[in-house]
Amino acid sequence: MKTFEEKWTAWLDDQLSGRELSEFEGSLPEKAAAQAEKAEAKKLGELLKRELTARPLTNEEFFSHQLRERIVQKSGEQPRKRARGSSTSSWWTIPRLLWAGTASLAVFLICTILVMRQERPAEESQYLTQILNARVDPVVSPNATVSIFEVKQDRATVLWTEGLQSLPADYAAK
Amino acid sequence: MHRSLAVVISVLVLTIIAPPALQAAETVWSGLVIADNISQPQPIPSELTRIEGLLKKFFGYNQFQVIGQSQKTLKTGQEDWLATSKFFGLHVDARGEIQRGYVLNLKLYKEKELLLETEAKLSKRSPLVIKGPQVGGGQLLLVLIVQ
Numbered sequence A: 001m002k003t004f005e006e007k008w009t010a011w012l013d014d015q016l017s018g019r020e021l022s023e024f025e026g027s028l029p030e031k032a033a034a035q036a037e038k039a040e041a042k043k044l045g046e047l048l049k050r051e052l053t054a055r056p057l058t059n060e061e062f063f064s065h066q067l068r069e070r071i072v073q074k075s076g077e078q079p080r081k082r083a084r085g086s087s088t089s090s091w092w093t094i095p096r097l098l099w100a101g102t103a104s105l106a107v108f109l110i111c112t113i114l115v116m117r118q119e120r121p122a123e124e125s126q127y128l129t130q131i132l133n134a135r136v137d138p139v140v141s142p143n144a145t146v147s148i149f150e151v152k153q154d155r156a157t158v159l160w161t162e163g164l165q166s167l168p169a170d171y172a173a174k
Numbered sequence B: 001m002h003r004s005l006a007v008v009i010s011v012l013v014l015t016i017i018a019p020p021a022l023q024a025a026e027t028v029w030s031g032l033v034i035a036d037n038i039s040q041p042q043p044i045p046s047e048l049t050r051i052e053g054l055l056k057k058f059f060g061y062n063q064f065q066v067i068g069q070s071q072k073t074l075k076t077g078q079e080d081w082l083a084t085s086k087f088f089g090l091h092v093d094a095r096g097e098i099q100r101g102y103v104l105n106l107k108l109y110k111e112k113e114l115l116l117e118t119e120a121k122l123s124k125r126s127p128l129v130i131k132g133p134q135v136g137g138g139q140l141l142l143v144l145i146v147q
Helices: A004-012 A018-027 A031-052 A059-088 A094-127 B002-017 B046-059
Strands: A130-136 A145-151 A156-162 B026-036 B063-074 B080-084 B088-098 B101-110 B113-123 B128-135 B138-146
Touching: A004 A018, A004 A031, A130 A145, A130 A156, A145 B046, A156 B046, A156 B113, B026 B046, B026 B080, B026 B088, B046 B063, B046 B128, B046 B138, B063 B088, B088 B138, B101 B128, B101 B138, B113 B128, B113 B138
Parallel strands: A156 B128
Antiparallel strands: A130 B113, A145 A156, B026 B063, B026 B138, B063 B080, B080 B088, B088 B101, B101 B113, B128 B138
């Protein structure tokens, strides 16, 4: 058994028919006022239908909508990530990684400088000219000898020959 | 803070991987020098000022005169050249560039007679002086300097 309100709603929506309709309309105390109210309700319904239908979004609105959705998604994800990260690798934050990298490079440079300093004496002799071999013609100067001197103070190398055939002063001509 | 860290790291990395400076063509000065002791010595030739102390101290002479010289710009490190005086000739045969200099084969001739042959790694920072034969009251010296 329908209540009056149910029947009223059904009547406003034109859901009543036949005997049920005539009985309900007969039970109305002021049929003209009820008809006017029904008309108003229909108008209101049409207005609401017209105004509340989904309006297509413009490009800007679409993108800002997408953006907002992504922000909402991310802000939802971050606490979850943080919660996950804290349980596994919270120590390796980006600043700490950067500091660790810098510190490693600094240590490497210091080691390199120390190693280079230790090797400097050997390197200094490498900077000096080196005599690989020397030969005096044994026929021309049978008693000749050669010696090599590295004069580190002057950063020079001297090949010292002894016993070469002496020559007269004329040979000093230009 | 991130920016400054990035700058520090970049500088360090660049310092480490920075390529060595490009090598330019270099000139080797080779000279035949007569060293002797006289009462009023002439000033030392400009090419020898760099090793003036060494020459005076090591050989004990007060005057040094260039009797023959050659200046060769090495581009490939495979060049050869001759520094000559009236009676002497120094043939220099460059046999390649090494990290800090050149490998040179040197031959000292008295006219056509080979007196001395040597092979040396001539460093760009270190001159080579060779004591040659006695000439009159003086001494023949061979000098090679990368300028």
